[in-house]
Amino acid sequence: MINHRYQSYNCQDRTNTDSRRLTLGFTYKQYDIHRKFESKGILPKPIAYFELNGDAFFSMEYKECVSLTEKAAELSEGHTWRFVLVERKRAMIAYLLQIVKILGIFHEEKIVHRDVTATNFIVTRTGQVFAIDIELSYDLGSPARTAAFTLGTPGYMSPAQTACSEPAFADDIYSLGALLISVLTGLLPNRLNHVEMELLEKSLSWFIESRSLVSLITLCLSEDPASRPSLSEIRHVLELYDTVLTTTSHKTPDYPLNMQLKSVEAILTEGFRTVYLLLAKAGKAEIVTLLLFNKYFPDEEQKLFIVHTDALPNGSAKIELSERDLQILAVELSKQTDSTVLLLNFMSKAVPTDDGSIISLSVCNGFSGKGLSLFYLMGQTLFETNPFDLAEIVNRIVAYQERDGSWVTTRSADNNRGDKVTGFSHGVSGIVYFLLSYYGRYGTQDLKERIVAALDWLTQQRKQENGRLTWTVSVGNKIVDPWLEHGFSGVALTYIKAFEVLGDEGYKRIASEVLSYHPLYITSNNCAFGNGLAGLGEIYLEAFRVFGDRAWLDRANAIQGALLNSCYRAKGQCYWLDGTQLNPTADFWSGNMGILHFLLRVTRPNEVSFPIHLIA
Numbered sequence: 185m186i187n188h189r190y191q192s193y194n195c196q197d198r199t200n201t202d203s204r205r206l207t208l209g210f211t212y213k214q215y216d217i218h219r220k221f222e223s224k225g226i227l228p229k230p231i232a233y234f235e236l237n238g239d240a241f242f243s244m245e246y247k248e249c250v251s252l253t254e255k256a257a258e259l260s261e262g263h264t265w266r267f268v269l270v271e272r273k274r275a276m277i278a279y280l281l282q283i284v285k286i287l288g289i290f291h292e293e294k295i296v297h298r299d300v301t302a303t304n305f306i307v308t309r310t311g312q313v314f315a316i317d318i319e320l321s322y323d324l325g326s327p328a329r330t331a332a333f334t335l336g337t338p339g340y341m342s343p344a345q346t347a348c349s350e351p352a353f354a355d356d357i358y359s360l361g362a363l364l365i366s367v368l369t370g371l372l373p374n375r376l377n378h379v380e381m382e383l384l385e386k387s388l389s390w391f392i393e394s395r396s397l398v399s400l401i402t403l404c405l406s407e408d409p410a411s412r413p414s415l416s417e418i419r420h421v422l423e424l425y426d427t428v429l430t431t432t433s434h435k436t437p438d439y440p441l442n443m444q445l446k447s448v449e450a451i452l453t454e455g456f457r458t459v460y461l462l463l464a465k466a467g468k469a470e471i472v473t474l475l476l477f478n479k480y481f482p483d484e485e486q487k488l489f490i491v492h493t494d495a496l497p498n499g500s501a502k503i504e505l506s507e508r509d510l511q512i513l514a515v516e517l518s519k520q521t522d523s524t525v526l527l528l529n530f531m532s533k534a535v536p537t538d539d540g541s542i543i544s545l546s547v548c549n550g551f552s553g554k555g556l557s558l559f560y561l562m563g564q565t566l567f568e569t570n571p572f573d574l575a576e577i578v579n580r581i582v583a584y585q586e587r588d589g590s591w592v593t594t595r596s597a598d599n600n601r602g603d604k605v606t607g608f609s610h611g612v613s614g615i616v617y618f619l620l621s622y623y624g625r626y627g628t629q630d631l632k633e634r635i636v637a638a639l640d641w642l643t644q645q646r647k648q649e650n651g652r653l654t655w656t657v658s659v660g661n662k663i664v665d666p667w668l669e670h671g672f673s674g675v676a677l678t679y680i681k682a683f684e685v686l687g688d689e690g691y692k693r694i695a696s697e698v699l700s701y702h703p704l705y706i707t708s709n710n711c712a713f714g715n716g717l718a719g720l721g722e723i724y725l726e727a728f729r730v731f732g733d734r735a736w737l738d739r740a741n742a743i744q745g746a747l748l749n750s751c752y753r754a755k756g757q758c759y760w761l762d763g764t765q766l767n768p769t770a771d772f773w774s775g776n777m778g779i780l781h782f783l784l785r786v787t788r789p790n791e792v793s794f795p796i797h798l799i800a
Contacts, residue, residue, distance in 0.1 A: 339374025361404025608674030713778025
């Protein structure tokens with residue numbers, strides 16, 4: 185059943201009554217097109233159309249299916265297209281050829297689809313592809329055509345569609361090119377600049393081994409509609425590629441593992457320049473990462489960024505951070521060239537905020553996070569930190585340890601017993617990470633026993649997921665998350681620390697096994713530090729530092745390549761979009777600053793450390 189209420193709008197001014205009438209018209213039009221194509225087998229069969237209380241409803245036959253987006257993820261399993269198995273590549277090409285056929289039928293009937301996205305095609309269990317959600321389609325042959333209207337999906341809309349121009353078949357060719365980006369790279373197409381063709385071709389070539397496919401995509405995305413290929417030409421390239429696949433061996437293809445340092449640093453410079461424009465409010469992690477950048481780049485860049493960094497607090501009368509965060513910031517400022525002016529400027533506006541009543545034991549806004557911050561400040565000359573403060577935090581944490589070695593980390597009104605979260609930021613593994621850090625310097629046998637008990641509990645919590653042992657988010661939540669903040673990679677980070685501090689090979693084996701579940705050449709729309717590739721890359725670098733195995737550096741380099749080729753670059757600026765973001769942010773956890781920290785660190789893995797003092 186489909187119900188539409190105000191899902192499209194006209195480029196001309198309309199009253200609410202006109203908008204309602206237009207919306208009803210779109211829904212009926214969709215029903216009418218389904219009826220028209222019923223014998224073609226390219227749309228689910230229509231059942232009924234009716235209106236109720238001013239809303240329009242359209243029912244159609246149910247299909248047991250998944251979206252093309254889901255099917256692409258299923259076939260790739262997170263691997264870049266280069267490393268997808270040949271038979272799976274051929275399956276995807278077969279789906280794409282069906283989509284080309286569907287669009288051909290639309291165009292034969294003088295209908296422009298106008299929303300050709302991977303989510304608007306479904307794949308049944310038998311491998312048949314159907315189009316859905318065609319309410320934005322436009323009938324060029326209708327004598328009662330409506331005025332051109334906008335809306336669509338960001339990254340898929342042609343320049344003409346974005347400008348609300350008269351719809352044309354070339355709009356669907358453009359969108360088809362964007363769809364190819366989506367299913368062949370795993371990236372949402374708005375991640376990349378479609379105008380700078382040379383940059384686009386280089387980025388696509390990192391993910392896709394076929395020059396003909398890369399060339400096809402860039403032609404589809406040509407700004408000039410006349411330069412875009414026809415559907416028959418697209419079908420020919422896809423069929424030829426499929427033929428090539430039948431003769432392709434299963435040998436691992438060559439891969440450009442390392443990018444030239446000059447190219448990396450150019451993107452870093454553009455990224456840091458861009459992030460200044462995004463800093464509406466700079467926190468500790470964001471400012472410290474900017475300062476870290478200053479340290480490693482040429483004098484002229486340092487001078488530029490010193491000026492910008494000095495200007496950051498000038499837009500407000502004060503900088504509100506906790507006393508611990510201000511102390512960490514002061515330590516980092518003191519390490520800069522010509523730091524005196526910077527330090528005085530920042531600290532003159534510093535207003536320590538109340539930490540409030542800390543009730544959580546976790547790394548995120550809890551006692552473990554406070555302990556990690558104090559641990560970082562130990563030995564710094566600017567401030568005196570009392571070791572007894574750390575000992576008090578440790579005593580408080582161990583006092584709440586359960587008999588099985590765990591901690592109850594979340595409680596709610598409907599669950600008096602609470603839940604035991606496994607993850608790094610909010611759960612047991614983050615608490616253990618802090619205790620390991622403390623034990624490495626001040627530990628006692630009793631604390632070691634408690635840490636081992638907690639690690640034993642975590643080890644016992646591993647569950648089978650697709651034939652592999654890994655952690656769910658919590659005892660009560662059986663979702664498997666792959667990233668640092670909530671997922672199994674963050675738990676693996678604690679096992680890396682456990683091997684470093686305790687020397688038990690079993691912890692190294694578990695961490696290595698779990699992290700190896702990720703594809704070596706991974707692709708994902710999640711690129712940020714907390715829940716994406718940047719955080720995973722940081723964990724790989726910790727594994728390289730502690731284990732000494734270069735395979736982990738190779739994995740970090742592969743993530744570097746994925747990130748450097750999935751950023752939006754234009755006019756000297758560069759940024760990343762995380763998840764479904766439509767606009768970039770500077771945030772360390774979910775935005776560009778955490779990504780930039782990883783990219784800076786991976787070029788200097790022996791100099792830049794894991795940013796535990798920035799995330800605690």
